[in-house]
Amino acid sequence: MRNAICLALFLICLGLNAQGPTNIIISENFDQTPLTKVIRLLKTKYQLKLAYDDALISGITITGNYNDKTLEVFLTEALGEKGIDYQTLNGKIILTPKKVSVNVDTPRLFNLTVFGIVQDSITGEALPNAIIRVHGSNRVAITNKDGYFSLPMVPTDTSTLYASYLGYESHKLKLIPGLSKQTLRVRMEEAPLKLADFEVVKHNHKTISYGEDVSQITINQKNLAVLPSLGEMDVFRSLQLLPGISGTNETSSNLNIRSSPSSDNLILFDGFTIYRLDHFFGVFSAINADAIRDIQIYKGGFGAKYGGRVSGVVDMTGSTGNFNEPSYSLGINLMSARMSVNAPLNGGQGAFHISARRAYTDIIRSNLFESLYKNYRTQSGQIGNQQNPIDTDDVLRPDFHFYDMNVKATYEVSQRDIVNVSFYNGRDDLDTDFNVLQFSDNDPSQIEMADSYIEKAEWGNDGLGFTWSRSWNTNYYSSLQVAHSRHFFNYFYEYQSKDDSGEQVGLYRLLRRNAIKDLQINYRNELTLGKRHNLDFGLNVSDLTVENKRIIEDLNTVSGSENPTEKGSVISFYLEDEYAITDKLTLNLGGRYNTTALTNENYFSPRYGLRYQLSPSVQLKASGGKYYQFIQDVTFNDPLSDSREGWHLAGTNTDRPVLNAAHYILGFKYEKNNWLADIELYKKNVKGINETNISHIYDHSEDTRKAIVDEISGAGEIKGIDLLIQKTAAWYQGWVAYTYSKAYNTFEQVNRGNEIPSRQDQRQEFKFVNILESDRWNFSTTWIYGSGLPFYQPEISLVRNNQGEVINYNIDNNTRTIERLPNYHRLDVSIALKFQNQHMKGEVGLSLLNVYNRLNVQSRRLNEGELEELIGQGANATLPENLYRDLTLLDFTPSVFLNLNF
Numbered sequence: 001m002r003n004a005i006c007l008a009l010f011l012i013c014l015g016l017n018a019q020g021p022t023n024i025i026i027s028e029n030f031d032q033t034p035l036t037k038v039i040r041l042l043k044t045k046y047q048l049k050l051a052y053d054d055a056l057i058s059g060i061t062i063t064g065n066y067n068d069k070t071l072e073v074f075l076t077e078a079l080g081e082k083g084i085d086y087q088t089l090n091g092k093i094i095l096t097p098k099k100v101s102v103n104v105d106t107p108r109l110f111n112l113t114v115f116g117i118v119q120d121s122i123t124g125e126a127l128p129n130a131i132i133r134v135h136g137s138n139r140v141a142i143t144n145k146d147g148y149f150s151l152p153m154v155p156t157d158t159s160t161l162y163a164s165y166l167g168y169e170s171h172k173l174k175l176i177p178g179l180s181k182q183t184l185r186v187r188m189e190e191a192p193l194k195l196a197d198f199e200v201v202k203h204n205h206k207t208i209s210y211g212e213d214v215s216q217i218t219i220n221q222k223n224l225a226v227l228p229s230l231g232e233m234d235v236f237r238s239l240q241l242l243p244g245i246s247g248t249n250e251t252s253s254n255l256n257i258r259s260s261p262s263s264d265n266l267i268l269f270d271g272f273t274i275y276r277l278d279h280f281f282g283v284f285s286a287i288n289a290d291a292i293r294d295i296q297i298y299k300g301g302f303g304a305k306y307g308g309r310v311s312g313v314v315d316m317t318g319s320t321g322n323f324n325e326p327s328y329s330l331g332i333n334l335m336s337a338r339m340s341v342n343a344p345l346n347g348g349q350g351a352f353h354i355s356a357r358r359a360y361t362d363i364i365r366s367n368l369f370e371s372l373y374k375n376y377r378t379q380s381g382q383i384g385n386q387q388n389p390i391d392t393d394d395v396l397r398p399d400f401h402f403y404d405m406n407v408k409a410t411y412e413v414s415q416r417d418i419v420n421v422s423f424y425n426g427r428d429d430l431d432t433d434f435n436v437l438q439f440s441d442n443d444p445s446q447i448e449m450a451d452s453y454i455e456k457a458e459w460g461n462d463g464l465g466f467t468w469s470r471s472w473n474t475n476y477y478s479s480l481q482v483a484h485s486r487h488f489f490n491y492f493y494e495y496q497s498k499d500d501s502g503e504q505v506g507l508y509r510l511l512r513r514n515a516i517k518d519l520q521i522n523y524r525n526e527l528t529l530g531k532r533h534n535l536d537f538g539l540n541v542s543d544l545t546v547e548n549k550r551i552i553e554d555l556n557t558v559s560g561s562e563n564p565t566e567k568g569s570v571i572s573f574y575l576e577d578e579y580a581i582t583d584k585l586t587l588n589l590g591g592r593y594n595t596t597a598l599t600n601e602n603y604f605s606p607r608y609g610l611r612y613q614l615s616p617s618v619q620l621k622a623s624g625g626k627y628y629q630f631i632q633d634v635t636f637n638d639p640l641s642d643s644r645e646g647w648h649l650a651g652t653n654t655d656r657p658v659l660n661a662a663h664y665i666l667g668f669k670y671e672k673n674n675w676l677a678d679i680e681l682y683k684k685n686v687k688g689i690n691e692t693n694i695s696h697i698y699d700h701s702e703d704t705r706k707a708i709v710d711e712i713s714g715a716g717e718i719k720g721i722d723l724l725i726q727k728t729a730a731w732y733q734g735w736v737a738y739t740y741s742k743a744y745n746t747f748e749q750v751n752r753g754n755e756i757p758s759r760q761d762q763r764q765e766f767k768f769v770n771i772l773e774s775d776r777w778n779f780s781t782t783w784i785y786g787s788g789l790p791f792y793q794p795e796i797s798l799v800r801n802n803q804g805e806v807i808n809y810n811i812d813n814n815t816r817t818i819e820r821l822p823n824y825h826r827l828d829v830s831i832a833l834k835f836q837n838q839h840m841k842g843e844v845g846l847s848l849l850n851v852y853n854r855l856n857v858q859s860r861r862l863n864e865g866e867l868e869e870l871i872g873q874g875a876n877a878t879l880p881e882n883l884y885r886d887l888t889l890l891d892f893t894p895s896v897f898l899n900l901n902f
Contacts, residue, residue: 023071032062051095055181107158115150150528246760264661270318271465295317301663305536318422320353321342326342353408359401399430406423476526509552514549591606617670632648633646656690657713667681784826787820788822793884797809
């Protein structure tokens, strides 16, 4: 019985095999028909099942008259000369590269498309924005966020490709006939430092590289660790060493790109928006550098895929983890500690990254923390009570700390599909509560006045994004993302003063809240169309909710605003075509179409760019476009208050105009023999600048002073030039960055509509960076010089009675005198000792900021106490010389650090 069953099964199998796909008859005529179309016909008309690598069939055409051919004969004749073989398995036809003996120097295919992925050779992590270049040609491809690239018009299947990525050894790859149609996996190694007592062998640790787009800069974030810092690698502070990004404000929260406010920049982390960039009121960056895989900076003229801001873009890709084996890192300095974990998932099919950082300033208050906190106390723009300033020498023991966390998981669902989830949470908490007692001069035991202070502040960012990416074939890639980001800033300040009888004689209370919720859907597509067109197109939907509240209270009055919640959505469609007109000339042409219910209007943003490779080492470039911004951090300009206005939506409900700008950029780049010189001329015309302008006018009828609030809107013009000269050698790298610019604003209500310099109008800025690296030591110095920023002085007039006595004063902030602050300059130095064994490697170091203790002035503040002293004085009273006090930046500040990697 068992033998009969086996015989029957054998006969059934023979029957099935007789009806297999190889016995199908093909009758078709093809004339230069793409193989992709032929395969589609075989699947639909002949019900065949085929499996293949997209790269194998890309760019191949079929020509011939195939009448009454068996499938076996058809496949042999049609594919035999194309370097493709086949085999049948379980009813499925599998296409494979033909295994033949070929001369690797004799091409078999011409003008083909090469498809592949670029990865870190150790961790398996994808390398976004890596450059793939054909040797002897200007043909270039750039990997996307998942590390994939598609490079059309490769001359032959024996061509040589070069892959480059900042901080990695250049990778040379020679195509081999019969194998060039597979998906290439390019595995790159980090550039080692091969030195012995500064004897030169090779060094490729370059920190700055210019991208293929105009005004695009790539940063090697790992190399930023050698630069002077407050104890740890600081991303945004390091960006301030680039040309066109101001480096004289000393705060991570102010990333002023080409003389524009920091809030005019789009800051992205794994696709979701970061609205506030700092910890500790600007001392540290909000993003832990351990969580970053790649950083791209666009100083202007950026392409259509970016929208919603009018100045620049900082696009960060988070670390995806280690696909091969676990790795860990630890770091500690005088204020905070951090750690990170990278590990594989499911045997290397996925990976995850976790990094966390926390300040321990609420537990241990180092001298560095007290120095920085005192500086914040003295200069802070958070405290609103100018009539009752705090004596920082009397206090301070605040309860303050910050933390942030990044988690990212990446999983390769298939060879075509990748999903990842990225999460970010950062928060600062400040809580101060103390009393200051004043004792009688006659009786030291008698309390004459008791002042109490309460200050609470919390602010932070949250971000969560889920992304599904798919490589449909060698020519088409797409990604769908759902992302949510949130920013909040809550602030409360209270001052109370009571006399010896317990009666309240002084009160100042400030409540401030600003919050943003941003829910986005992003659908992005990359399509290689033909041999010369690369299309980038997609959809962005952003649903915004903004909350604002500000209340100021004293003994007699309560003022402020509690605006209703502002809501609105912006829907954007974008399309951009990178067209290789010739091998040397590339045109980028596109646009972004925005529609929003905020204003019930539509906005079209044309974008254009042009690159001409004059020679292998010289490139000419130009770009420009129109840009719109629907959410703006409005300047609150009040000489007597440091209250912030915060973020607001534009639109009919808020009567705030949409901010817009036009960019015009021309540039030149030279790169040869480890020298890089880049120069760009730029101009920006900006409209819709919003400010809340406060003047203080004495009301004689009520014998009170009241604030006059003007919501003003204006325009601006910014023009300048950026220059970078960079040199790299075996043990040395350094650069000189220079910027010259002019930035003017006009407001109809201010100075009768005449031009005034903008707050960011720093005419000249010079940065000199030097980095020396050996096998055991890192040494770096930075020197920054900046000409004086403008300072606005309001017009102050004294109010007198009939006897000429001063009874009050008026502050007219619509009439301003412009002065310049002193020039800024500072020298920073860092030195680190590196060590390693078979289990770990690390470094311990010392940073010295402001080595020669330069007293740099950030701004000046009106000293209202001096004005109060004039009340009651006679006809000879005039404005005092010390009406303003200087707000200074960091003095000489040392810091130590320790970093470990396992």
